[in-house]
Amino acid sequence: MxxxxxLETADSSTEEKIKEAAAKVFTQKGFAATRTRDIAEExxxxxxxxxxxxxxxxxxxxxxxxxxxxxxxxxxxxxxxDVNSSLTEKISQLASHYIDLLKVNTDLPLFILSEIRANxxxxxANMGAKEILLQSNFYKQLEATTKKKVDPVHFLMNIFxxxxxxxxxxxxxxxxxxxxxAEFDAxxxxxxxxxxxxxxxxxxxx
Amino acid sequence: MxxxxxLETADSSTEEKIKEAAAKVFTQKGFAATRTRDIAEExxxxxxxxxxxxxxxxxxxxxxxxxxxxxxxxxxxxxxxDVNSSLTEKISQLASHYIDLLKVNTDLPLFILSEIRANxxxxxANMGAKEILLQSNFYKQLEATTKKKVDPVHFLMNIFxxxxxxxxxxxxxxxxxxxxxAEFDAxxxxxxxxxxxxxxxxxxxx
DNA sequence: ATTTGATTTAATCAAATGATTAAAAATTAA
DNA sequence: TTAATTTTTAATCATTTGATTAAATCAAAT
Numbered sequence: 001m002x003x004x005x006x007l008e009t010a011d012s013s014t015e016e017k018i019k020e021a022a023a024k025v026f027t028q029k030g031f032a033a034t035r036t037r038d039i040a041e042e043x044x045x046x047x048x049x050x051x052x053x054x055x056x057x058x059x060x061x062x063x064x065x066x067x068x069x070x071x072x073x074x075x076x077x078x079x080x081x082d083v084n085s086s087l088t089e090k091i092s093q094l095a096s097h098y099i100d101l102l103k104v105n106t107d108l109p110l111f112i113l114s115e116i117r118a119n120x121x122x123x124x125a126n127m128g129a130k131e132i133l134l135q136s137n138f139y140k141q142l143e144a145t146t147k148k149k150v151d152p153v154h155f156l157m158n159i160f161x162x163x164x165x166x167x168x169x170x171x172x173x174x175x176x177x178x179x180x181x182a183e184f185d186a187x188x189x190x191x192x193x194x195x196x197x198x199x200x201x202x203x204x205x206x
Numbered sequence: 207m208x209x210x211x212x213l214e215t216a217d218s219s220t221e222e223k224i225k226e227a228a229a230k231v232f233t234q235k236g237f238a239a240t241r242t243r244d245i246a247e248e249x250x251x252x253x254x255x256x257x258x259x260x261x262x263x264x265x266x267x268x269x270x271x272x273x274x275x276x277x278x279x280x281x282x283x284x285x286x287x288d289v290n291s292s293l294t295e296k297i298s299q300l301a302s303h304y305i306d307l308l309k310v311n312t313d314l315p316l317f318i319l320s321e322i323r324a325n326x327x328x329x330x331a332n333m334g335a336k337e338i339l340l341q342s343n344f345y346k347q348l349e350a351t352t353k354k355k356v357d358p359v360h361f362l363m364n365i366f367x368x369x370x371x372x373x374x375x376x377x378x379x380x381x382x383x384x385x386x387x388a389e390f391d392a393x394x395x396x397x398x399x400x401x402x403x404x405x406x407x408x409x410x411x412x
Numbered sequence: 413a414t415t416t417g418a419t420t421t422a423a424t425c426a427a428a429t430g431a432t433t434a435a436a437a438a439t440t441a442a
Numbered sequence: 443t444t445a446a447t448t449t450t451t452a453a454t455c456a457t458t459t460g461a462t463t464a465a466a467t468c469a470a471a472t
Contacts (some may be wrong), residue, residue, distance in 0.1 A: 033238035
């Protein structure tokens with residue numbers, strides 16, 4: 001009771017502080033490499049508090065992972081289902097959306113993909129995403145465009161490969177290309193315009 | 207002394223057995239989630255033997271990581287520096303090479319990328335790769351083709367994004383696309399032909 | 413002010429885990 | 443064979459780590 005009646009923003013509540021710290025540490029280091037003590041220290045609280053609020057490392061992780069998946073999918077739904085935009089326009093919006101999101105949350109995709117590989121069961125639970133995608137106007141447009149020629153999954157691979165992969169491989173790519181964080185982000189901004197053009201060219205080439 | 211004089215293939219020696227087990231477990235679960243006991247069990251040996259041969263978990267891991275990096279780069283050098291092949295031919299060969307490699311070692315790239323993020327210092331050590339790439343005939347052809355128009359790093363992103371990323375995201379993509387391992391591999395085989403065509407189309411579109 | 417319930421802490425536990433040791437077994441050299 | 447060396451094992455350590463407990467502190471209600 002008392003908790004909800006205290007006057008404090010959601011951001012400053014202890015529970016929220018722990019969750020934010022957990023998101024930061026888990027995303028950076030992954031589940032196995034993260035110690036609950038790291039999270040407690042990052043949150044500036046006692047270790048016991050973490051278990052008091054969240055019962056266990058696992059429970060806290062599940063929460064963080066769920067919110068990470070939502071962060072990755074939130075805002076995409078509207079783009080996918082806009083009946084007034086063309087396929088190319090949707091691709092342009094998707095690219096811009098994800099590039100802006102991942103400039104700020106660079107290791108979000110590697111975190112999600114790593115943890116899903118480590119524990120695929122975790123994924124099955126949250127697979128509303130699948131339905132959202134497959135029943136979307138976007139997917140119908142994609143199927144119509146590539147009809148009978150190639151599996152539309154190819155173009156999922158292409159869109160996400162061109163958009164998300166650079167962030168996944170950014171530690172490597174930045175060294176190879178000798179790019180600062182700012183220069184890398186500038187490259188990614190360029191891709192917002194280029195990716196839709198490229199995908200268009202690819203669609204026409206088949 | 208005695209060890210080298212025993213008549214046994216390199217594959218059957220205890221040392222090699224441990225290294226193979228380590229590669230398997232580390233690649234599957236990552237450094238932090240791997241227990242030395244897992245490796246010992248996988249290798250069918252006593253835990254102490256692991257430390258007898260390799261001194262520590264870290265040393266064994268470094269060895270595995272080095273060989274993983276080599277596996278990822280080996281065989282590419284020749285393709286990159288073939289002065290008789292066109293850029294498109296090189297891209298075709300690269301795509302085929304990596305797709306065949308990753309069909310068998312699906313989680314190699316996620317392993318490498320995860321561990322590099324976790325410990326970027328490890329990368330710097332093995333960065334002969336950078337020189338190999340940047341001084342290659344391939345890179346010169348790429349620079350010539352995209353001259354002044356776009357950063358050639360864009361096309362590294364594109365080539366690896368189209369080729370490697372599907373494997374990185376395969377747990378997700380296979381669920382979304384409802385593909386068995388065999389169907390997924392068939393898709394990837396299709397990409398061997400399509401990726402060079404796509405990259406060509408992209409290069410012409412700029 | 414006192415009571416009640418929520419929050420936080422310090423101290424500690426038990427299990428897991430990387431590593432070592434001392435001895436046994438196997439192999440090689442003499 | 444015997445001695446010396448290498449390989450393997452069982453037992454054990456010390457540390458780390460997730461979790462708990464019991465007590466202290468704080469806030470709100472009466």
